[in-house]
Amino acid sequence: MGLLIDGQWQDHWYDTAATGGRFEREEARFRHWISDDPASPYPAEAGRYHLYVSYACPWAHRTLIVRALKGLQDVVSVSVVGPDMLEQGWEIAPGADPIHGARFLHQVYTAAQPTMTGRVTVPLLWDKVSGTIVSNESSEIIRMFNSAFGALAQGPDFYPLALREQIDAINSRIYSDVNNGVYRAGFATTQQAYDEAYDRLFRTLDWLEQHLSQHRYLVGEQITEADWRLFTTLVRFDAVYFGHFKCNAYRIADTQALAGYVRDLYQVPGVAETVRLDHIKAHYYRSQRTINPGGVVPKGGEDDFSRPHTRHELV
Structure with a gap:
């Protein structure tokens, strides 16, 4: 468990002493949107986006479900991190990251923002073309999967x-x-x-x-x-x-x-x-x-x- 501070990984648990013993979740740092508008900075295209997830994480899990039910498996590729999140945070098995060859998820975050400060979380949606993170907010990723990919997607509308x-x-x-x-x-x-x-x-x-x-x-x-x-x-x-x-x-x-x-x-x-x-x-x-x-x-x-x-x- 840890976080990045000015791009450097630090192994720190949550500081609940500063919040009266209460856990407060950090807001997602990347909040861009994929769009079916070809002029968008992040247009909907097959093979352009890559999703980093953990089977363990409930927030990442929801993106895997919607990706599957909307038939996007061949549209958005995926890397699954290992279950352990120890001194270096989420671990990536050798060969499991075809984009960066990263061994730890924090390396993917600093590839997008070298001086980032914040928690390193899944899910993470990466844009292979612009070389940055589109989003690490699960609620928004599932809505993009639900409606942004147009004819590339199938299945029911989960947000009618x-x-x-x-x-x-x-x-x-x-x-x-x-x-x-x-x-x-x-x-x-x-x-x-x-x-x-x-x-x-x-x-x-x-x-x-x-x-x-x-x-x-x-x-x-x-x-x-x-x-x-x-x-x-x-x-x-x-x-x-x-x-x-x-x-x-x-x-x-x-x-x-x-x-x-x-x-x-x-x-x-x-x-x-x-x-x-x-x-x-x-x-x-x-x-x-x-x-x-x-x-x-x-x-x-x-x-x-x-x-x-x-x-x-x-x-």
Whole structure:
């Protein structure tokens, strides 16, 4: 775990002492957009863009899902970093980075901005033509994959115009209380900060359980980006967040609606291949030594997401 300071890698954990024991996530540093306008600085072109991801990271996971479901595998190439994030941050296996030949992800960041200061995160979307980072903001990358590639993409629209206001509203609550909420609980260094995050997390999970007992999906009668944003947290919950992050009021597997909802989404063709629980458990338990000093990876905790569900009965 670390960050770049003036282009130099530093192995530093989060400074929660400066924020009352509360974890505060850094804003993404690169926020450019791919467009279907040929005059754009970043026009939609097959083979031009390269995505760096980790199977372990929920933020990167959502980009892999949308890339797969929009049929962009041959349009946007990908490099997968290893599960370990130790003294040099995210590690890249030899030969796994065809663009830079980098061994660590921070080297890709400094290739774009040699004096960068900030956290080195996945996902990262690289432009091979201009030689820089387009975006490292997952929520914006999935929207680019959803709509920016025009005829190069296929599959459903995950951000339909008629539902955007509702999607944005539910995304806001889920991001704050669930997606980032598990980290706010797990990385808290005071009891008050932990209690606040824990209580907000389970209030929202209780609300989602009630909502999803009556609706198959979060918004409308189709899968939207809101579902994929929630899914990548829920699919990790029992294996990691329940124990490692002390989010232990209940497991998702012990619920009715949420458990079925996760299995429903997991069984969408193309999604199961993006879920690597081996990478997920190895990353959190081996890399986050401030929380788990011994680096011991526990056995168990995984649900069988291929089990049948009855979610179709809600439609």
